[in-house]
Amino acid sequence: MEWLIPRFVRKSILAALLLLLWGALGVAGSLQAQTPAPMQADPAGLRDLILKPPYLIWPGNPTEMRVLWQLTATGTSTIDWGTDTTYALGSAQTSEYNSSHQHSYTIPDLTLGLTYYYRVTAQGPAYQGSFRAAPSPDDTDLKFLAYGDTRSYPAAHDNVADAMIANYTADPGYQSLVLVVGDLVYHGDSETDWTDQFFSPAYPHIRELVAHLPYQSCMGNHEGTGTLFVKYFPYPFVDGRYWSFDYGPAHVTIIDQYTSYGPGSAQLQWISDDLAASTKPWKFIVLHAPGWSAGGGHENNTTVQTYIQPLCLQYGVSIVFGGHNHYYARAEVSGIEHITTGGGGAPFYTPNPSYPYVVATARAYHFCRIAIQGNSLAFEAVTPEGQVLDRFDLAAPASAGSGGAPVNLGQAQPNPFFSETLIHWSVPPDPGARLVILNVAGRQVRSLPLDGTGTHATRWTGTDDAGRRVGSGIYYYRLEPRAGTKLGKLVVVR
Numbered sequence: 001m002e003w004l005i006p007r008f009v010r011k012s013i014l015a016a017l018l019l020l021l022w023g024a025l026g027v028a029g030s031l032q033a034q035t036p037a038p039m040q041a042d043p044a045g046l047r048d049l050i051l052k053p054p055y056l057i058w059p060g061n062p063t064e065m066r067v068l069w070q071l072t073a074t075g076t077s078t079i080d081w082g083t084d085t086t087y088a089l090g091s092a093q094t095s096e097y098n099s100s101h102q103h104s105y106t107i108p109d110l111t112l113g114l115t116y117y118y119r120v121t122a123q124g125p126a127y128q129g130s131f132r133a134a135p136s137p138d139d140t141d142l143k144f145l146a147y148g149d150t151r152s153y154p155a156a157h158d159n160v161a162d163a164m165i166a167n168y169t170a171d172p173g174y175q176s177l178v179l180v181v182g183d184l185v186y187h188g189d190s191e192t193d194w195t196d197q198f199f200s201p202a203y204p205h206i207r208e209l210v211a212h213l214p215y216q217s218c219m220g221n222h223e224g225t226g227t228l229f230v231k232y233f234p235y236p237f238v239d240g241r242y243w244s245f246d247y248g249p250a251h252v253t254i255i256d257q258y259t260s261y262g263p264g265s266a267q268l269q270w271i272s273d274d275l276a277a278s279t280k281p282w283k284f285i286v287l288h289a290p291g292w293s294a295g296g297g298h299e300n301n302t303t304v305q306t307y308i309q310p311l312c313l314q315y316g317v318s319i320v321f322g323g324h325n326h327y328y329a330r331a332e333v334s335g336i337e338h339i340t341t342g343g344g345g346a347p348f349y350t351p352n353p354s355y356p357y358v359v360a361t362a363r364a365y366h367f368c369r370i371a372i373q374g375n376s377l378a379f380e381a382v383t384p385e386g387q388v389l390d391r392f393d394l395a396a397p398a399s400a401g402s403g404g405a406p407v408n409l410g411q412a413q414p415n416p417f418f419s420e421t422l423i424h425w426s427v428p429p430d431p432g433a434r435l436v437i438l439n440v441a442g443r444q445v446r447s448l449p450l451d452g453t454g455t456h457a458t459r460w461t462g463t464d465d466a467g468r469r470v471g472s473g474i475y476y477y478r479l480e481p482r483a484g485t486k487l488g489k490l491v492v493v494r
Contacts, residue, residue: 048124049075051101052199052232055129055210058177059236060245062134063110065214068232071101071122079105081118085128089116100231112136115172129211132175135248140281140374142248143173145213147367148181148288148323150206150344151197151222157345158203160365163384165209167369174369178213179252181323181341182220182288189224194232216245218254220288220323226258242267244274249372251280253317255287255308262303271308275315281396282372283317290322292331292338294351294361298324309442312336313476314487316397318377321368325349328366328381328389331357334442337392341368341381362389409479409488410457416491422457423477423488425450435460438476438487445470450479462492469494 052070059066067079077094080087094103103122110116110133117130135142145164150157168174185193198206215233219241223229226241237243240259245252253274261267275283291304304320312320313334323342326349331338338357342349343366351361364383371378377394410424423435435458437446445464450456460477463469472494476487 049073049077049122050120050124050127052195053127053207053211054079054118054120055199055207056131056212056214057233057235058134058214058216058245058247059106060243062112062137064106064108065110065116065131065133066104066106067118067120067129068102068104068234069120069122069127071096071103074101075122077103077120077122079107079118079120081107081116083114083116085117085119087117087119102231104234110134113139115175127211130175131212131214132172135176137246137248139248140372142176142250142282142372143171143370144176144179144247144250145174145367145369146179146181146286146321146339147341147344148217148321149183149220149326149342149346150180151183151186151220151346153345153347154197154200154203154206155345156365157197158205159384160344160367161203161205161209163382163386164367165205165212167367167382168213173371175213177216177247178209179284179286179321180215180217180344181286181321182218183222183323183342183346184217184220184229186222187224188220188222188229189227191228194228216252216254216286218286218288219256219258221258223258238270240267242270244278246278246280249280250282250284251275251278253283253285255285257288257301257303262307268307272311272315275311275317278315281375282377283315285312285317285320287320287322289324290329290331290338290340291320292333292355292357293322293325293340294327294329294331294353294355294358296325296327296351297349300355305441309333309336310440310474310476313438313442313478314489318394318397319370319379325351327351328360328362328364329355329358330360330381330390330392331355332359333357334438334444336442337379337394339368339379339381341366343367360390364389409477412460412477412488412490416493417462418493420459420461421490422459423490424457425479434480436478436480438478439470440474440476445475 049071051072054067054069057066080091082089094105113135115132120127185197187193219226219229241256289301291301319337321339325340326342326346328343329340329351348363353361366381366383368381375396380391381389412421412423433450435448439445448458472492475490478487
């Protein structure tokens with residue numbers, strides 16, 4: 001963003017110099033009648049009213065982008081936009097929409113994938129930004145960034161933001177959006193913290209990042225009641241602070257862990273329905289407290305393990321993004337990657353790499369970059385200095401339309417069952433294919449080899465890999481490796 005010296009300052013300096021010169025020449029008196037009075041230090045109509053410069057959120061409509069900003073007092077603003085810095089496509093005047101002097105404008109009629117530039121003025125300097133319109137819903141490629149837990153140390157956050165800016169400057173494909181796992185400031189119910197830690201002019205890279213990259217965040221525990229979080233990030237919530245959106249080949253489900261999401265809750269039912277309805281090949285969940293992490297600050301979230309993980313398995317979620325613990329960690333649970341990306345600026349915790357399912361940890365500030373190319377996904381966690389902390393590749397779940405030969409996973413009969421059941425399936429030739437039984441936490445209970453190809457039924461006698469009878473409850477089954485996360489469901493009754 002460009003910082004400009006207000007015009008009235010330049011004029012005041014010039015006027016003062018002229019008056020001194022005239023006085024020295026002895027002509028000030030003769031010119032007094034023709035000389036306008038000196039400008040006031042803060043003349044109405046010229047002072048900079050903008051308290052929080054413009055920043056972006058994406059409301060979910062591919063042809064729109066929402067710009068928000070806040071003034072110091074009641075006043076009007078002007079927003080101009082275009083495909084270059086002449087801002088020739090459109091202009092609008094805005095008025096505050098609440099007593100906090102907040103302004104907002106949703107730029108309409110965008111061409112998908114095109115880069116736009118915008119400028120906001122409010123009786124003073126102009127604040128500028130840019131963004132790329134959302135990709136086409138039919139696009140198969142996508143790049144985006146993810147990070148979180150930016151609270152407490154804004155200088156560290158500013159450094160991470162600088163690296164993220166450098167990343168999308170070098171590769172404009174990453175100027176899409178950023179997924180954020182919450183805890184944006186330390187005291188989320190304090191206006192001072194939002195002003196000093198997130199929107200402060202002392203940290204220009206944070207300001208620049210949010211002016212050029214739509215900020216798509218869940219709520220963290222440090223957001224408190226969420227009143228100010230919703231004030232500054234008014235996403236189109238379904239209820240509470242949860243919602244979802246499609247973006248190119250991706251579907252993103254944002255969970256509010258501070259509104260009930262346990263059994264019988266409206267949010268859990270909505271999550272299930274939301275994931276079931278999506279036909280996107282790549283599904284991601286954004287939440288704050290991870291189901292599997294590496295300790296050191298907060299323990300694993302059992303509600304995520306017990307109720308969210310089964311939905312991930314059932315509906316083909318590839319990555320669950322969380323934070324809460326201030327470091328990087330990755331846990332792989334039944335083929336689903338659980339990422340802890342809490343290195344955005346909060347004070348460090350120390351990860352314990354021996355925690356269950358954890359495959360990588362790092363005590364470092366960082367952000368994540370994700371590149372989807374058709375049926376393949378490449379993930380990297382990167383420090384501001386460019387060190388790659390972790391990387392992995394994923395294939396799109398076959399159940400989500402990854403292509404290739406068809407896979408049919410049939411019913412289990414009987415279901416529910418007491419002593420044994422037959423699970424029907426058909427799969428093309430695939431050496432090493434197996435039928436895997438999982439519990440509700442996504443842990444493998446039994447692996448059953450498949451013999452031959454064509455249409456088959458595999459018998460399961462309700463025992464685990466050690467030959468022990470499993471308890472009553474819900475279990476899932478899937479074909480591996482080809483079927484990815486396509487699951488069936490069965491019930492054991494003892």
